[in-house]
Amino acid sequence: MPTRVTVPTFLLTSALAWSQPVPRSLDVHWNEGAPDCSATPQNPLQVHQYEPQTFILRQNPCASFEANFIYLLIGSDKALLIDTGAVADPKAMPLAKTILELLPDKDGKKLPLLVAHTHRHSDHRAGDPQFASLPSVQVVPFDLEGVRAFFGFTNWPNGIAHVDIGSRIVDVIPTPGHNETHVAFYDERTGILFSGDFLLPGRLLIEDSGAYRESALRVIDFLKTRPLTHILGGHIELDAAGRAYRFGSHYHPNEHRLELAKEDLTVLPAAFESFNGFYAHYPNYILTNPIRNLIVLAVIAVAVLIFVVWGVRRLLRRRRG
Numbered sequence: 527m528p529t530r531v532t533v534p535t536f537l538l539t540s541a542l543a544w545s546q547p548v549p550r551s552l553d554v555h556w557n558e559g560a561p562d563c564s565a566t567p568q569n570p571l572q573v574h575q576y577e578p579q580t581f582i583l584r585q586n587p588c589a590s591f592e593a594n595f596i597y598l599l600i601g602s603d604k605a606l607l608i609d610t611g612a613v614a615d616p617k618a619m620p621l622a623k624t625i626l627e628l629l630p631d632k633d634g635k636k637l638p639l640l641v642a643h644t645h646r647h648s649d650h651r652a653g654d655p656q657f658a659s660l661p662s663v664q665v666v667p668f669d670l671e672g673v674r675a676f677f678g679f680t681n682w683p684n685g686i687a688h689v690d691i692g693s694r695i696v697d698v699i700p701t702p703g704h705n706e707t708h709v710a711f712y713d714e715r716t717g718i719l720f721s722g723d724f725l726l727p728g729r730l731l732i733e734d735s736g737a738y739r740e741s742a743l744r745v746i747d748f749l750k751t752r753p754l755t756h757i758l759g760g761h762i763e764l765d766a767a768g769r770a771y772r773f774g775s776h777y778h779p780n781e782h783r784l785e786l787a788k789e790d791l792t793v794l795p796a797a798f799e800s801f802n803g804f805y806a807h808y809p810n811y812i813l814t815n816p817i818r819n820l821i822v823l824a825v826i827a828v829a830v831l832i833f834v835v836w837g838v839r840r841l842l843r844r845r846r847g
């Protein structure tokens with residue numbers, strides 16, 4: 527009997543291994559920064575090997591409050607770097623140096639590198655100049671026309687582009703809404719969706735709510751026929767209880783987990799349908815429209831000012847009387 531049980535189990539496991547990407551290690555404590563960064567010097571960049579050909583890098587919250595996550599995917603012909611983070615100065619943030627050290631050799635040279643961005647916001651591309659003069663490095667433009675042309679999108683934001691880095695295909699999915707240039711990357715090898723600022727445990731800052739919802743539907747549709755292990759975004763801005771850190775904080779004690787799951791994505795279209803246009807708190811993210819909130823704040827400030835001036839004038843008139 528034991529043999530008859532063992533054989534089918536083994537067959538089942540190997541069959542699963544063929545069709546499903548195997549989740550690897552996310553058992554890591556990310557740099558949390560410090561309440562007083564000057565008193566406690568921090569390593570600017572944390573490197574975590576998720577699996578032999580996938581690295582997750584985290585910029586220390588002390589180096590930049592944005593504390594970006596950057597991803598390095600190694601193929602057999604080249605490597606793909608997703609985002610270059612929030613810090614330009616190579617002395618403060620040795621990003622290019624670290625990436626070059628992680629790149630394997632091929633034919634006696636470093637593997638060629640393609641540097642792409644989830645979107646054009648400066649905290650995702652400030653490190654670009656560190657790569658500009660390096661040999662065998664190509665940096666994808668960050669403006670919308672450049673992104674469209676490089677990946678060959680002819681019907682933006684529809685269609686999927688494919689980047690072949692050698693025995694590893696990475697799909698590029700347009701995901702405007704947070705920013706018009708936003709794309710997400712789906713890695714077939716690991717089954718990870720690299721979602722940038724489109725979906726992360728933090729504030730989903732909305733520029734165009736209609737486009738954002740359409741993007742969520744597009745990604746859900748894309749993933750219908752593909753296995754998904756994790757959704758990994760560009761930042762962590764919530765603690766484990768789901769509370770947001772103060773904006774600009776260099777200290778992230780007890781952070782929320784980096785990885786989000788399929789359910790976080792599937793409820794997103796409905797979240798946009800019921801969105802009040804200003805602010806909505808979900809367990810793993812916050813929907814917010816910063817421009818609208820700013821306008822409301824400005825209107826309230828002006829109203830308060832008018833009220834104060836009116837009150838003072840009334841008071842002065844009464845005293846004179």
Ligand SMILES: [Zn+2]
Nearest residue numbers: 645647705723
């Ligand atoms: Zn952004």
Ligand SMILES: [Zn+2]
Nearest residue numbers: 647649723760
């Ligand atoms: Zn960002």
